[in-house]
């Protein structure tokens with residue numbers, strides 16, 4: 459933390475106090491922050507700060523914990539987005555706006571969002587969504603650890619059991635109950 463990074467209110471003066479030992483020698487300095495006294499001047503500054511100088515352009519940021527100003531944050535986000543691999547949308551996979559929890563499940567969702575926010579669909583930084591990968595069921599693994607189950611032994615109809623359970627799981631994964639999560643794959647759509 460460097461004190462010069464922070465923007466303090468105009469009337470803010472950081473008061474300095476000397477700690478004196480019994481011989482009258484200063485052994486420590488304390489700096490008055492908004493919420494207490496600190497041994498480090500830059501930490502005291504941070505508590506008074508109303509923003510900081512943007513890392514990239516030096517303009518004030520909105521809050522002391524924000525390293526970039528709003529414009530640079532958008533630029534940074536766009537750069538990270540544009541580095542992602544691109545894939546065409548299949549028309550079925552859910553979509554999400556990069557870095558947000560704004561999801562879309564069909565073209566109408568996107569169209570409505572664009573109308574409400576006066577934005578072109580091609581300007582939405584969309585990413586494809588995926589569904590959690592669930593491992594295949596295996597009766598052998600499922601029973602290991604119970605009673606004196608021996609994984610070397612042959613379970614009658616093992617393959618049939620596995621296939622049946624996996625079939626049900628696969629069907630479930632296709633259902634709407636499974637949540638989507640955004641993937642690092644960008645896409646675009648014109649509505």
Ligand SMILES: [Zn+2]
Pocket residue numbers: 512513514515516517526527528529530531
């Ligand atoms: Zn900036």
